[in-house]
Amino acid sequence: MAVDAARASLDDLMAWVGVDGLVAALRTPGLLAAIDQHAAAVRDVLGERxxxxxxxxxxxxxxxxxxxxxxxxxxxxxxxxxxxxxAYLMRLVAVCALADVADCL
Known part of the structure; x- marks a missing residue:
């Protein structure tokens, strides 16, 4: 996948689930912890990528x-x-969080 297409896809994902999920997580510590766990799983799978x-x-x-x-x-x-x-939505929100931190949006 080309970088521009990937960024557009991640932007769409952030608009679809990321914003709502991350806002909810900021209001609920347990939810934020769950998203952090999903983010750790994504980091384990993708490694340096x-x-x-x-x-x-x-x-x-x-x-x-x-x-x-x-x-x-x-x-x-x-x-x-x-x-x-x-769980799959939590994983997608975690991808959004990682994409934001990595400046991929």
Whole structure:
């Protein structure tokens, strides 16, 4: 994936789940801790590529695709109870957090 396309994909992801998820996490310490754990898992998978926009975008696309294949409905994040968010959404929010820190947005 090209860098510009990856950044656009990460921007879209941030608009879809990242903003709502991170705002909810800032209000709820337990949720923030859960997102941090998901971010650690992403760092474990991507290693040095965790600051690479294409690697983050491809990882997020894989998580999203797997959720669809597993039959998960993709909820409206604005209406979601983030304290009970499914793991795949938490993982996507973690990708957004990592992308923000890595200046990939």
């Amino acid at each position: 965790v600051t690479d926009a294409p690697a983050l975008a491809e990882y997020a696309l894989d998580v999203h695709a797997a959720a669809i294949v597993e039959g998960h409905l993709l909820p409206d994040p604005g209406r979601l109870d983030w304290s009970d968010a499914p």
